[in-house]
Each structure stands twice: as C-alpha cells, then as structure tokens.
Amino acid sequence: MRWSRKADNDGSDKRGTYSNMSQDELSGLIARTALGDRAAFSSLYSQTSAKLFGVTLRILKDRAQAEDALQEVYVRIWRRAGSFRVGQASAMAWLTTIARNQAIDLIRARQPATLEYDEAPEVADAAPDPEARAVLSGESRRIDSCLSELDPDRATAVVAAYVEGLSYQELAEQHAVPLNTMRTWLRRSLIKLRECMSR
C-alpha cells in the first residue's frame, strides 16, 4: 500500500502514554468529569493531553496555536463530557474528535469561508467494481482494507486530509488538479469507502 499512516519522525515522546489506561477506565473518567469531579478531570488530562497535543500540533503545525487549541479542547471536554455515550464511540476517539474539530476550525477560520468552483462538483456513479467486492469478504472491514480498494493517490488524499487537516485547496495544489476535480475525486472516494464499510 503506498499511502502511509506512519507519523513523521518528529521527535515525539511519551509514545502510547494513554495506552496503559483502558478505554473503560477513560470512559469512567469522562463520566465522572460529567458529574463535575475535578480530580477525574485532572486524571483525564494527564492521561490524554499528550495524545491530544499530538493532534493539535500535527494539524496546526505551530506550537503556540496548538497550545491554545489544547486549552480550548479541555474546556470543551469539561463542558461536553455529559454528551459522551459509551458504545457510540470509544473514549479516545471521542476525545480525539473534539481535538481535531477544534484544530480544523482554527485553520479553516483563516481560510476563505467558501470554495469557488468553475462548476458544481459531480457525485457520479460510484458502484464498486465486482472484483474488489469479491476480494473483500471478511467479517470485519476496517477503513484500512477499504482504503486499499481506492486508487493509491485517492487513498493518500483521504488519509492526508484526515490526519493533517488539509483543505480542498491544499489537496488540489498537492495533486496539481483543479479544485472541483479534487472535490469530485474525494467525494467519489468517500462514497466508495462508505459502500465498502457497509458491506
């Protein structure tokens, strides 16, 4: 597979800091945080802040902004802890979503609020090809196997968009295609992915 999810070798530390705490324990800390338990909130911070700082830093690529974003992330976590539902998302995924959304909102706020197209992007026929369907017959289809059904450069674009928080404009520049072509590619890729994940 040509797309890579391996992080840059950028001097990261405390690898897997949160992994010694189970998702159940993290869920418990979020639940206690929702009840106003500040000690639980402090534990949650110490267990997860390195991972979430990794998220804001990777997307914002600026330490000062990533620190401000991290502060806002934990303010939101405190305020929204009551909306966490065990079973809907894993505890770490729920926390990471808050961090990604905060970081992405910050960078998008500095960019044009809308996209300018020559023409509306199409969402055309995205029927999966029968061969790919036959190859994938396992019970559990994670995003990894479904990404491998896409053209490698489309899969790379999906992963880079998610992990790095790239905008359509940045993706179009990286792939040297017009903006609306990029959007059409990506939307078709997403529909293929959804179809694959639902099988």
Place this chain on the structure above:
Amino acid sequence: MSTGTHRPEDNALAGEYVLGVLPIAERRKVEERMARDSGFAALVQSWQTDLAHLDEAYQPQTPPQGIKARVDARLFAEAAKPAGGLWGSLVFWRGLAFASLAAAAAVGIYSGNLIEQQAPGSAPALVAELGAPGSSVGLIAALDPAEGAFTITPAAFSPDDGKSLELWLVPGEGAPVSLGLVPSDGGRLVLDQPLVQQISDGALLAVSVEPLGGSPTGTATGPVVLSGSLSKK
C-alpha cells in the same frame, strides 16, 4: 453499520465534514443540519467511528506545563469566587492575553467565548500570571484589594516533599517582602492590610522554593521558580 437509506450526496457530505476538508461556512452548515436531522447526525457519527482508526497516526507530544492551570482558571474561576465577579474578569483578561498571542483570525473565536463569561460590574483587581522565563504560566495570582486577599489558581507544579512555595513582593529597591506561602492546591492567601497597601499596579511578584513552612530568614533563600507582574484586570 448500514447507511443504505442515505443519498450518496449525504454520505459524501458527512464524510467530507469528518475528514475536515470543508471550508468554515460549510462546516457550520453541516453542524446545523446535524442538529435538526438525526439521521444525518448518525451518518456523521458512523464516519467518525470508521475514520477513528486513522487516529493511530497522531503521536503523543508532551504539552508544556501550565496548560491545565489555564484550563482550570477558565472553568473553575467562577466557582472559586462566585460573589465578586473578579474571576470572570480574570477570564476575560486572560482571554485578551491569549488573543494577542494567537493568530489574528483566532481572535474572534476566543473573544466570542470569553465576552459572554465576563462578569459585569466587577471590583478593581490586580492579576499576575507567574511563569518561569520562556515557559508557560505556572500559576495565576489575583489580588482583590478590598478583601486584602490573593486568590491563587492551582499551580502547574508542586514543590518536592519537605518544601514550600513562598510568594514575594519584589519592590523596585530593597529586599523582597514575603506575602505568605502559596497554598499547595490553590485557594486564598489573606494578607495584612499594611502589606496590601504596598502592592500596586505593575508590582513584581515572585515565587521561590523554601524549606517547609517558608523561609526561616525572612528573605528568599531558595531558587525563584516563577515571576510575573500584576496589572489591572
């Protein structure tokens, strides 16, 4: 999870939102739709679950000391002193400081959050952020002159066992004056009234590490670990 009843356009839009590629105006539109269309919100949730496997790519990075203290100052300031409105003002004051550090475009976001937390009619107060040179804030000390007391938000670090943190007023000339020991987990530090009158806008505060119970000599004996100036809210 089946999402077969959704139109391809909705699937793509929910996926675009979770990837994060949409411009800000479209992100807000998607969020408005999530609020009124539970089927669409479930579609977004299923994308979030599926794409969360990519979160492995984020390598942990230790954040600087002091972020948690800032979070606590924003969240718990009101609870720490509900009557005076001082802490609401502190939050506002902090917000201005952050906004000036952040990129210009971020200002609206922060000030938008903070203005609604500002307590009206707050008493005059002096606030200092104490930090080590070149690092983040370690604690925030807010003086309410009327009450003659500092309220200290939890420090980002604790002294080693057998040590105390002591707060000092550092005058322009002459020896530092002890204001008392920093409460180990935050709280109030009540001063004698004559001491309060020595403290004015711009006064420099410092925190030193001292033997348990404070400096035995009346002057700072241990290393100064934090310092900062008081200024009006």
